[in-house]
Ligand SMILES: Nc1ncnc2c1ncn2[C@@H]1O[C@H](COP(=O)(O)OP(=O)(O)OP(=O)(O)O)[C@@H](O)[C@H]1O
């Protein structure tokens with residue numbers, strides 16, 4: 001589903017965020033990517049949805065080599081990958097329903113389909129009753145659920161979550177992770193970037209550890225091993 | 228179609244949610260158009276005035292009393308044959324006296340002389356309109372042919388040369404200073420649009436980033452901005468058209484009364500409304516679209 005082959009990423013003038021990273025993720029896997037601040041986790045995630053391009057090496061998503069993806073094709077890729085961020089990235093002037101519908105609107109979905117799908121995904125994330133609220137009327141956990149709902153709305157094969165629990169307390173974090181686990185159980189591949197030790201340890205899923213831009217360990221059912 | 232409707236919705240939303248910015252853009256658009264229309268108006272009236280003065284330039288040829296109709300007809304035919312001549316009207320002795328009197332109304336000694344003579348010293352006359360005010364000197368010379376001199380008592384002409392020269396200059400000046408002024412305002416428009424778009428992109432940067440993250444195409448991000456400019460151009464043109472037509476209508480009567488020339492501002496603007504305001508709308512839109520496009524290339528990396 002995801003294959004990195006000897007990927008390096010250099011930021012001018014002098015930062016090399018990733019050095020020769022190689023790994024492979026099977027469809028339906030749940031992978032946690034851990035590492036210290038500045039180790040290159042976000043960079044790795046950005047390569048997945050073509051926010052950045054690798055300096056060298058090759059990135060394949062599905063059967064698609066996106067190493068040199070054309071600008072024109074990026075929207076197509078992004079409709080197959082749901083992205084979730086620490087800061088939610090919701091539109092403040094749109095309601096919960098509108099925020100989720102927005103992802104379908106930009107893709108040209110019919111109004112009928114929007115009316116059908118949006119309530120469905122809002123129900124999946126447990127926000128069926130808060131569709132008409134604005135982001136500022138939501139708790140952090142609820143806002144993150146909205147952004148997960150938005151990520152799900154295209155029925156993506158992959159969800160990439162970059163520190164989705166970074167702004168949330170421990171209990172809320174657990175709820176968000178449980179939600180991601182449930183989504184994973186329905187068959188969606190999940191890539192979770194985090195540095196939350198408790199989360200990683202509780203998940204008991206594959207853990208890929210990055211240090212100074214290199215993969216230093218890759219264990220199925222791993223634990224958080226950094227100091 | 229669906230997407231198009233959404234883009235329209237987004238651009239209307241953007242106009243509405245950034246009302247102040249839209250208002251500033253609209254104002255400057257409208258100002259530019261007002262200047263253009265005032266220039267049009269001045270240019271059009273100066274031209275009309277010029278034409279009407281030019282029409283009044285006439286050469287009169289007064290025959291001796293008792294000149295034979297054949298001779299008069301012959302002179303008339305000859306003059307009509309000159310390419311510089313537009314029209315020739317034959318008038319009777321009484322009309323000739325009246326014409327002469329009005330033309331020399333300001334010349335007391337000539338009038339006194341006429342009174343002294345008593346009766347009508349004129350015969351019939353020809354009133355000749357030239358095609359151009361530069362031609363009447365030529366026409367005056369042309370009638371002084373040996374076979375005619377004996378029958379012609381006098382020739383004269385209304386001298387509007389000065390007025391015409393001044394009007395031409397005025398019209399020319401209006402054209403150039405008007406164009407300069409319009410260009411200046413167009414430049415200000417460009418700068419304002421450029422900045423509005425920059426601000427709009429800045430205001431919308433989160434929204435734009437999110438649009439791209441959830442898979443919007445570049446054109447889907449850009450189109451609302453472009454459409455917004457077209458909407459604003461349309462509103463500005465419509466507003467200015469309304470103001471211009473209303474003004475033209477209300478000053479028309481005044482104009483016809485105080486200026487002798489046969490000028491109808493209302494007629495000018497209403498008969499050419501589609502051409503004038505259509506062209507202004509097009510020019511404004513194109514100007515706005517180009518500016519927006521450049522601003523987006525510079526500031527919106529999509
Ligand atoms: N756009 C950029 N331009 C230049 N350098 C960058 C850019 N983005 C990231 N970097 C650098 O690349 C390195 C890796 O950054 P990255 O954001 O991938 O780290 P991270 O593992 O996500 O850190 P954190 O846990 O703090 O989010 C850092 O040294 C960072 O300064």
Ligand SMILES: [Mg+2]
Pocket residue numbers: 041042043162
């Ligand atoms: Mg990061």
